[in-house]
Amino acid sequence: MDPILRFLRRLSEGDKVSTRSVAKAVEATANKMSERQIIAKRIPPGSRTLKWCVINEAALDSYCINQYPLGLFAEELELDTRESAAKSRRGSKRTGARVEEVILCKVFCESAVVGEVSSLLVQSTSTFGVAAFTHPASNITASGLWVSIENHESFHVVNKANSPSFDGAFLLSGQPSAKQINWMEQSTESGCSFVHFGDLDFAGLTHYIQLRNRLGDAITFWSPQDIGVDLFKHLGNRVLFKHQMSSAKYNIENLRGGLRGDEDALHILRLIVETGCVIEQEALHNEFLRSRD
16 A cells, blocks of 8 residues: 555544654655644653654645545545445345445535435545445435446546536446446436446447437437547547457447437447547546536
């Protein structure tokens, strides 16, 4: 583990950290925090050695958020939740028991969800950078405008500050599961709508079709403002295009049929075929965030 992260975690949990135990890689950080009057060297009651002690908790919180915007424990939270999500999709072949789906999300305001724990989800998002609940057991639905995000890297980029037009975001983690789609559909019945931020490739469009078949006009596929041949040639991946073209999973005519009536998504498909390139969503972070200002 990053020694600076370990040091900040101990301080945030109320520990008084011995100056002798601090790694050399942390000393510069500790001294800088001391200069800012966040921590100080003191000998606590009952101790005989100097220890780093927190003297300004508010300043410590601000410093930690600045250094680790997703939260000091976001990595473990994501890994635990990702494993829970994986287990929920695998289910139990032996017992046949119904397994809940873990919804990994970010809730930017209390009005973004309908349910008794809305404030807790907002607090979790603010503290850790993410929040989670189970569906359908929690009986929570989304409200307002949400963004559904295909991949983990892009999910962690989006936050309240850089995407103020959204009320919340949630992670699909690849192909949407039946329970994820059920949750989205239940949310649209209460007036929620979604923007889907996915890869501009055959897989991304296939996932979108699955969502659109259930959500209808309540979901749209995000595309860059400057989308065109030049963008695909500049950011596109020809190797991935050839790989997907050779796969029996994807059929261009089936994709056209599934996207019928959605001109924006059909335009993306035409550009993919015309340029022989696909664009992974990680290459579009800047374009996506600029479009949400």
